Amino acid sequence: xxxxxxxxxxxxxxVRIFLAEKGITVPTEQVxxxxxxxxxxxxxxxxxxxxxxxxxxxxxxxxxESIAICRYFEALNPEPALFGVGPLxxxxxxxxxxxxxxxLFFPVSQVFRHLHPAMKEMEIPQIAAWGEANRPRVAAFLxxxxxxxxxxxxxxxxxxxxxxxxxxxxxDFMKPAKLAAPFEHTSIxxxxxxxSARPSAHA
Amino acid sequence: xxxxxxxxxxxxxxVRIFLAEKGITVPTEQVxxxxxxxxxxxxxxxxxxxxxxxxxxxxxxxxxESIAICRYFEALNPEPALFGVGPLxxxxxxxxxxxxxxxLFFPVSQVFRHLHPAMKEMEIPQIAAWGEANRPRVAAFLxxxxxxxxxxxxxxxxxxxxxxxxxxxxxDFMKPAKLAAPFEHTSIxxxxxxxSARPSAHA
Numbered sequence: 001x002x003x004x005x006x007x008x009x010x011x012x013x014x015v016r017i018f019l020a021e022k023g024i025t026v027p028t029e030q031v032x033x034x035x036x037x038x039x040x041x042x043x044x045x046x047x048x049x050x051x052x053x054x055x056x057x058x059x060x061x062x063x064x065e066s067i068a069i070c071r072y073f074e075a076l077n078p079e080p081a082l083f084g085v086g087p088l089x090x091x092x093x094x095x096x097x098x099x100x101x102x103x104l105f106f107p108v109s110q111v112f113r114h115l116h117p118a119m120k121e122m123e124i125p126q127i128a129a130w131g132e133a134n135r136p137r138v139a140a141f142l143x144x145x146x147x148x149x150x151x152x153x154x155x156x157x158x159x160x161x162x163x164x165x166x167x168x169x170x171x172d173f174m175k176p177a178k179l180a181a182p183f184e185h186t187s188i189x190x191x192x193x194x195x196s197a198r199p200s201a202h203a
Numbered sequence: 204x205x206x207x208x209x210x211x212x213x214x215x216x217x218v219r220i221f222l223a224e225k226g227i228t229v230p231t232e233q234v235x236x237x238x239x240x241x242x243x244x245x246x247x248x249x250x251x252x253x254x255x256x257x258x259x260x261x262x263x264x265x266x267x268e269s270i271a272i273c274r275y276f277e278a279l280n281p282e283p284a285l286f287g288v289g290p291l292x293x294x295x296x297x298x299x300x301x302x303x304x305x306x307l308f309f310p311v312s313q314v315f316r317h318l319h320p321a322m323k324e325m326e327i328p329q330i331a332a333w334g335e336a337n338r339p340r341v342a343a344f345l346x347x348x349x350x351x352x353x354x355x356x357x358x359x360x361x362x363x364x365x366x367x368x369x370x371x372x373x374x375d376f377m378k379p380a381k382l383a384a385p386f387e388h389t390s391i392x393x394x395x396x397x398x399s400a401r402p403s404a405h406a
Contacts, residue, residue, distance in 0.1 A: 048347050049302065061291065068297035075290035087278035088264065094271035099252065130333040144251050 003028045003069075004046060004054040010105070010173045012053040013203070014066045017165045020200035022077050026055075033122075067097065070162055082162045089156065096148070096155050096163035103141035105170035107134035112177035135179070142182045149187035153194065160195070168195050206231045206272075207249060207257040213308070213376045215256040216406070217269045220368045223403035225280050229258075236325075270300065273365055285365045292359065299351070299358050299366035306344035308373035310337035315380035338382070345385045352390035356397065363398070371398050 005012045005028040019026060031037045031052050038050045047054045047064045055063045055072065063069050074083050084093035113123040114131030145167065148155060155163040171192060174181060183189035195201060208215045208231040222229060234240045234255050241253045250257045250267045258266045258275065266272050277286050287296035316326040317334030348370065351358060358366040374395060377384060386392035398404060 048350075049306065057291075063291075063294045063298055065298045065301040068294045068301060071297050072290050072294035075293055087275050088260075088266075090278055091266045091271045091275035094274050095266055095268045098268040098271060103252065125332070125336055127330065127332050127336060129328070129330050130336075133328055133330060133333075147251075 001026055001058055002056045004031050004043070004052050004056070005029065006031050006033050006052045009033055009052060010109075010169045011051070011066045014162075014165050014169050015053050015055075015069050016203035017168070017200045018070045018082060018162060019073065020203035021080065021082060021160070021165075021198075022073055024073060024077060067162070081159070082165075084156065084159070084161060089159070092156050093161045093163050096161075097166050099141075100145070100155070100163060100166045100170055104138060104145065105166060105173065107137040107141075108170055108173050108177050108179060110134040111138070111179060112173065116177070138174075138179060142185055142188065146185040146187050149191045152187065152191055154191070160198075164191075164195050168192070168201065204229055204261055205259045207234050207246070207255050207259070208232065209234050209236050209255045212236055212255060213312075213372045214254070214269045216372050217365075217368050218256050218258075218272050219406035220371070220403045221273045221285060221365060222276065223406035224283065224285060224363070224368075224401075225276055227276060227280060270365070284362070285368075287359065287362070287364060292362070295359050296364045296366050300364075300369050302344075303348070303358070303366060303369045303373055307341060307348065308369060308376065310340040310344075311373055311376050311380050311382060313337040314341070314382060315376065319380070341377075341382060345388055345391065349388040349390050352388075352394045355390065355394055357394070363401075367394075367398050371395070371404065 003012075003015065003026045005016070007030065031043055033052065037043060038047075038052060044050055046056065046062055049064065051064065053064070053066060053069060055069045057063070063072055071083065074081070084090040111131050111134050113119045114126050114134075115128060120126055145155075151157070154160050155167055171182065171188070183192070206215075206218065206229045208219070210233065234246055236255070240246060241255060247253055249259065249265055252267065254267065256267070256269060256272060258272045260266070266275055274286065277284070287293040314334050314337050316322045317329050317337075318331060323329055348358075354360070357363050358370055374385065374391070386395070
């Protein structure tokens with residue numbers, strides 16, 4: 001088994017944090033996105049979509065998509081549960097993971113990809129107006145996340161979950177996107193300090 | 204229990220097809236997106252993100268996000284399995300659902316939302332250049348889906364799954380987006396005819 005990883009990219013970080021929370025170690029191979037290694041023929045054979053992470057299994061199967069990789073490990077190693085326990089909590093974890101992906105992680109990524117000069121060769125065409133259109137989307141979602149975290153301690157209540165991992169990675173991705181950290185939202189700030197203090201945050 | 208639905212919107216259709224495949228009937232209430240009912244105070248109290256579908260449970264809990272709603276019903280009614288069986292197949296269903304969402308359903312939606320005159324009041328700002336940038340993304344993903352369907356009969360192999368539902372809804376959404384149906388891809392065409400012939404496709 002091998003995890004194709006890139007230390008600086010946000011999506012592989014979701015998988016690394018997840019594995020650290022599970023106490024699972026997987027050999028990794030770096031795919032240097034800075035050098036466009038994800039576009040190589042060798043890596044395209046692993047993932048035709050040319051993105052990291054990807055998990056190569058011993059039988060040659062490949063699983064891509066961070067959350068699909070995480071679910072695979074959740075099924076093999078159910079404890080601690082990071083996708084919730086029982087029908088309702090599992091649905092709530094899925095709901096918040098997707099809300100955070102679509103309304104925070106994705107718009108932050110679009111600000112980064114469409115406005116950052118370093119992304120000019122990666123995001124073709126870079127469309128500044130689309131990058132700008134995503135700033136208010138980030139701003140609109142943060143109060144919804146703040147309200148949810150008021151009853152904390154975690155995004156989905158008492159149990160740390162993959163929704164927290166996704167929110168942590170998305171908020172930390174605001175820095176390279178040159179968006180101010182949203183710590184005027186006091187529940188987000190408190191939660192962020194807590195989840196960042198877990199050893200997994202450094203995986 | 205009540206499902207907030209809108210007959211013409213693609214995401215609620217995913218849930219309706221899923222429920223039909225499970226043989227589950229849920230009372231629905233239409234939220235008229237044409238009349239902007241999703242922005243009303245009453246509906247915002249149900250889903251602060253102002254989107255359909257949403258599932259209201261008898262205890263007052265609300266689950267939003269199509270796939271979260273589907274997972275809730277999968278957990279309560281495991282048969283027929285629409286999210287796969289066993290760790291690897293479940294991961295593969297998650298992977299293909301997300302690949303199709305991100306590389307087909309989402310770019311098709313962006314062509315629709317940013318280029319269709321009817322969306323001018325809904326998508327603010329409409330950015331034609333962003334709509335156009337999504338056309339080649341759709342075109343780039345279709346051969347990847349075609350290759351996957353060559354070994355069919357379904358997206359994830361022998362078993363019909365939520366990945367088929369997502370692909371069907373995404374491809375049918377190409378019509379209002381004024382994108383040509385991708386039936387020059389013969390495996391996609393054959394698969395599309397098969398899944399469209401299931402009674403669930405009309406749910």
